Amino acid sequence: MGTTPPLSPLAPAAFPALPQVAGVRFATTQAGVRYSGRDDVMLAALAPGTAIAGAFTRSATRSAAVLDCQQKIGQHGSAGAAFLVNSGNANAFTGKQGEASVKAITKAAAKALNLPETRVFTSSTGVIGEPLPHDRITGTLDKLAASLSPEAIEPAARAIMTTDTFPKGAGTTLTFDGQHVHIAGIAKGSGMIAPDMATMLVYIFTDAVIEQSVLQTMVSALNRTTFNCITVDSDTSTSDTLLVAATGASGIRVTEDSVGFMEGLRQVMLDLAHQVVRDGEGATKFVEISVTGASSDADAHTHAMAIANSPLVKTAIAGEDPNWGRIVMAVGKSGAPADRDTLSIWFGHILVARDGRVDPDYDESDAALYMKQQELTIHVDLGLGGGTAVVWTCDLTHGYIDINADYRS
Amino acid sequence: MGTTPPLSPLAPAAFPALPQVAGVRFATTQAGVRYSGRDDVMLAALAPGTAIAGAFTRSATRSAAVLDCQQKIGQHGSAGAAFLVNSGNANAFTGKQGEASVKAITKAAAKALNLPETRVFTSSTGVIGEPLPHDRITGTLDKLAASLSPEAIEPAARAIMTTDTFPKGAGTTLTFDGQHVHIAGIAKGSGMIAPDMATMLVYIFTDAVIEQSVLQTMVSALNRTTFNCITVDSDTSTSDTLLVAATGASGIRVTEDSVGFMEGLRQVMLDLAHQVVRDGEGATKFVEISVTGASSDADAHTHAMAIANSPLVKTAIAGEDPNWGRIVMAVGKSGAPADRDTLSIWFGHILVARDGRVDPDYDESDAALYMKQQELTIHVDLGLGGGTAVVWTCDLTHGYIDINADYRS
Numbered sequence: 001m002g003t004t005p006p007l008s009p010l011a012p013a014a015f016p017a018l019p020q021v022a023g024v025r026f027a028t029t030q031a032g033v034r035y036s037g038r039d040d041v042m043l044a045a046l047a048p049g050t051a052i053a054g055a056f057t058r059s060a061t062r063s064a065a066v067l068d069c070q071q072k073i074g075q076h077g078s079a080g081a082a083f084l085v086n087s088g089n090a091n092a093f094t095g096k097q098g099e100a101s102v103k104a105i106t107k108a109a110a111k112a113l114n115l116p117e118t119r120v121f122t123s124s125t126g127v128i129g130e131p132l133p134h135d136r137i138t139g140t141l142d143k144l145a146a147s148l149s150p151e152a153i154e155p156a157a158r159a160i161m162t163t164d165t166f167p168k169g170a171g172t173t174l175t176f177d178g179q180h181v182h183i184a185g186i187a188k189g190s191g192m193i194a195p196d197m198a199t200m201l202v203y204i205f206t207d208a209v210i211e212q213s214v215l216q217t218m219v220s221a222l223n224r225t226t227f228n229c230i231t232v233d234s235d236t237s238t239s240d241t242l243l244v245a246a247t248g249a250s251g252i253r254v255t256e257d258s259v260g261f262m263e264g265l266r267q268v269m270l271d272l273a274h275q276v277v278r279d280g281e282g283a284t285k286f287v288e289i290s291v292t293g294a295s296s297d298a299d300a301h302t303h304a305m306a307i308a309n310s311p312l313v314k315t316a317i318a319g320e321d322p323n324w325g326r327i328v329m330a331v332g333k334s335g336a337p338a339d340r341d342t343l344s345i346w347f348g349h350i351l352v353a354r355d356g357r358v359d360p361d362y363d364e365s366d367a368a369l370y371m372k373q374q375e376l377t378i379h380v381d382l383g384l385g386g387g388t389a390v391v392w393t394c395d396l397t398h399g400y401i402d403i404n405a406d407y408r409s
Numbered sequence: 410m411g412t413t414p415p416l417s418p419l420a421p422a423a424f425p426a427l428p429q430v431a432g433v434r435f436a437t438t439q440a441g442v443r444y445s446g447r448d449d450v451m452l453a454a455l456a457p458g459t460a461i462a463g464a465f466t467r468s469a470t471r472s473a474a475v476l477d478c479q480q481k482i483g484q485h486g487s488a489g490a491a492f493l494v495n496s497g498n499a500n501a502f503t504g505k506q507g508e509a510s511v512k513a514i515t516k517a518a519a520k521a522l523n524l525p526e527t528r529v530f531t532s533s534t535g536v537i538g539e540p541l542p543h544d545r546i547t548g549t550l551d552k553l554a555a556s557l558s559p560e561a562i563e564p565a566a567r568a569i570m571t572t573d574t575f576p577k578g579a580g581t582t583l584t585f586d587g588q589h590v591h592i593a594g595i596a597k598g599s600g601m602i603a604p605d606m607a608t609m610l611v612y613i614f615t616d617a618v619i620e621q622s623v624l625q626t627m628v629s630a631l632n633r634t635t636f637n638c639i640t641v642d643s644d645t646s647t648s649d650t651l652l653v654a655a656t657g658a659s660g661i662r663v664t665e666d667s668v669g670f671m672e673g674l675r676q677v678m679l680d681l682a683h684q685v686v687r688d689g690e691g692a693t694k695f696v697e698i699s700v701t702g703a704s705s706d707a708d709a710h711t712h713a714m715a716i717a718n719s720p721l722v723k724t725a726i727a728g729e730d731p732n733w734g735r736i737v738m739a740v741g742k743s744g745a746p747a748d749r750d751t752l753s754i755w756f757g758h759i760l761v762a763r764d765g766r767v768d769p770d771y772d773e774s775d776a777a778l779y780m781k782q783q784e785l786t787i788h789v790d791l792g793l794g795g796g797t798a799v800v801w802t803c804d805l806t807h808g809y810i811d812i813n814a815d816y817r818s
Contacts, residue, residue, distance in 0.1 A: 061741030061749045093737050093749065095766035128734035129767050311720070311805075312813055319814030325537035328502045332470030340470045340502065357504030358538050396720075398810050404721055405728030405806070 010278035010286050010374065010394070011166040015154050018171035019182040022207040023047030023247025025148035028159040031136045034088025034126055039159035041137055043144040044203060045113055046081040047247040052121065053216035055223045057240035063092035064102045065122045066239060072118050074212065081119040083203055083243060084109045084137075085160050087188075090239050091124040091132040101134040108138035112145040123201050123241045125188065126162050157186035160201055163403065164188050164279050170271035174264045181208045181252045183264055185244075187272040189279070202227065202242040202272055206265070207250035214256045218265060219244050226269040229301075229391040230277050231308050277392045282399025285317050287392065290379045293344075294387030299336035301389040303380065306334030314396035317376065322367030324352045331380060342383030347371065419687035419695050419783065419803070420575040424563050427580035428591040431616040432456030432656025434557035437568040440545045443497025443535055448568035450546055452553040453612060454522055455490040456656040461530065462625035464632045466649035472501035473511045474531045475648060481527050483621065490528040492612055492652060493518045493546075494569050496597075499648050500533040500541040510543040517547035521554040532610050532650045534597065535571050566595035569610055572812065573597050573688050579680035583673045590617045590661045592673055594653075596681040598688070611636065611651040611681055615674070616659035623665045627674060628653050635678040638710075638800040639686050640717050686801045691808025694726050696801065699788045702753075703796030708745035710798040712789065715743030723805035726785065731776030733761045740789060751792030756780065 028039040110117040157167035171184035185204030254261045294300035310330040316323035341356035437448040566576035580593035598609030703709035719739040725732035750765035
């Protein structure tokens with residue numbers, strides 16, 4: 001890994017003040033897995049009865065930790081639970097040795113917290129293909145268990161970073177009949193994703209009381225319009241993991257009909273998803289791609305992701321060039337239905353093209369001025385039906401090449 | 410468009426000596442469509458009875474010229490025929506006006522050469538969304554028709570260039586029972602493809618006698634393993650066009666069973682396809698991706714293209730980093746079946762990983778040395794079945810960002 005990239009120009013001013021979620025305690029420490037001089041292990045201890053839902057990478061080469069989490073998710077016991085995460089080494093493509101490492105750190109965490117091993121969920125993020133020196137992690141578990149604190153969520157967000165340039169957190173406090181439910185989450189990720197040094201990991205906590213099956217249904221549904229609608233470079237990690245824990249410690253029960261809770265959770269997930277894009281490798285522009293008028297929502301998503309992933313669209317944005325011809329190209333190649341002669345395109349509120357040709361009133365100098373903004377919206381209407389989608393991406397810059405063409409040593 | 414990029418380091422030493430194809434004559438001139446001081450219109454006049462086959466972009470937003478060619482292809486009349494190509498303006502996304510431009514230049518070429526309009530095939534390449542000033546082209550047709558020469562294939566290759574850094578030509582002479590059949594072709598393209606200033610256009614000529622339906626079958630089959638197996642940036646043009654003309658002027662008849670002709674045509678198509686990759690925007694490495702052991706050939710192609718299009722793989726190659734973890738990632742995300750534990754990877758002849766983990770004898774310093782070469786082979790074996798594929802790509806460098814983030818003015 002080369003020198004640390006500078007703070008993303010799209011970074012928030014500071015880590016947000018997050019609500020404390022009853023039933024969750026954090027601890028971090030320096031295990032020295034790969035990095036020195038910084039925390040690289042994070043433990044989150046969860047109260048007895050916590051329901052846990054999740055979503056994981058669909059990669060066919062997913063890591064041993066992901067496979068282990070997927071086996072355990074869906075069981076809702078009365079025991080406590082834990083998330084244990086290390087940065088610096090992804091323990092991916094490490095064969096049987098990788099599975100043994102997951103087993104070893106799971107066992108150590110279960111012992112230190114007096115939990116069944118089936119309630120310990122681990123993640124590893126960092127370089128792939130190198131054996132995980134898991135003894136360095138298991139050796140820290142007693143110390144971690146002794147230093148758990150309900151206030152240490154920001155150090156937790158920092159301990160899971162790899163090439164991230166800022167720690168990512170989001171939270172909200174909801175009120176039901178005068179009583180409070182809290183949601184707080186952390187994330188890491190700066191590509192979508194570099195298996196070398198960056199994968200997306202997200203941990204969200206709430207003190208609501210929720211059945212595991214209800215929580216899983218909500219998480220799966222919300223994942224489709226949040227984390228599955230962002231892209232930095234079209235590459236998919238071997239380790240992507242989203243875990244949501246509901247401790248129940250607030251005593252407030254949430255059901256599948258709770259629109260308020262679902263909306264609160266959606267906002268936290270979307271906020272974290274946007275922060276991952278804002279920390280996209282080399283990013284200087286945050287771009288919302290909105291597609292309407294498609295034959296279906298799925299078609300709209302296909303068009304939106306084709307635009308959001310196109311290297312030519314992303315380099316044009318980096319160059320502040322209102323190059324709408326490349327939008328037409330991306331729609332044309334996406335594979336979803338489109339009709340050149342009903343297509344309209346806007347940059348922000350500027351109508352660029354309609355009915356298959358440039359708008360007669362379009363003034364490129366207006367669009368060139370708009371493209372200088374740091375936050376951009378590109379809107380495409382297909383003119384075919386009622387399908388819509390919104391996705392988020394960043395530009396493709398020299399910074400991306402600098403970060404990813406560096407030799408790993 | 411900014412300054413002209415320097416000659417690709419992967420360019421051939423010189424334009425090749427190509428055989429003359431009986432029944433084909435070329436002319437070029439300066440129409441001033443967009444460029445000044447260089448030829449930007451190319452006319453190829455084809456003998457009576459010429460059979461014409463083709464393959465075109467599948468983009469849903471393809472250009473008016475492509476739609477017109479697709480309507481005309483498949484008819485095999487006794488009349489002569491012509492290809493008319495301009496660079497500098499793609500006449501794409503120009504609505505009804507674009508269709509009128511195709512009609513106007515087609516009519517002028519037909520008149521100048523005394524051909525039916527159905528036998529004139531046009532292409533336009535360059536900036537999109539701007540009306541084509543077709544009067545500048547129609548005004549040159551009489552002059553072009555008067556200056557046709559069987560020897561002017563290199564000027565023809567130069568006239569169709571946009572962001573290309575070198576003209577592309579390939580050819581071969583085949584012998585059947587002591588008699589000669591010639592094949593010669595030209596191409597342009599430096600992205601796969603930038604609709605702003607670069608699209609892939611290919612014109613191949615032979616003096617063999619071939620039925621149009623036989624020629625079309627051959628071209629469609631060979632296109633799958635040549636032009637459809639290259640990628641520079643995963644973006645697909647609105648204008649990609651491949652036209653193959655068989656004039657019949659050699660008197661040598663070729664049937665669907667002619668393995669020798671099919672192989673000659675394949676070599677010319679592959680040579681031109683490789684030259685397009687060698688002129689890939691910003692390219693410094695030419696990379697062959699070979700996939701074996703997949704469940705099917707289609708799956709192998711999916712894996713190979715996922716590797717060849719991955720920004721993380723391509724930036725690692727630019728950085729001369731034998732980052733095999735990114736190969737694992739690309740295979741994992743491709744969507745085609747893969748089993749982590751049967752996967753093997755080679756850089757050149759260096760075995761990097763097998764059975765789901767790094768090979769015990771792998772020495773990264775050997776691989777790092779290999780990656781310094783200008784021509785690289787990456788081989789992945791899935792260990793699942795007999796499916797194979799080979800595709801070609803280039804690296805992703807600062808040069809790509811320079812070329813594509815430049816403002817168009």
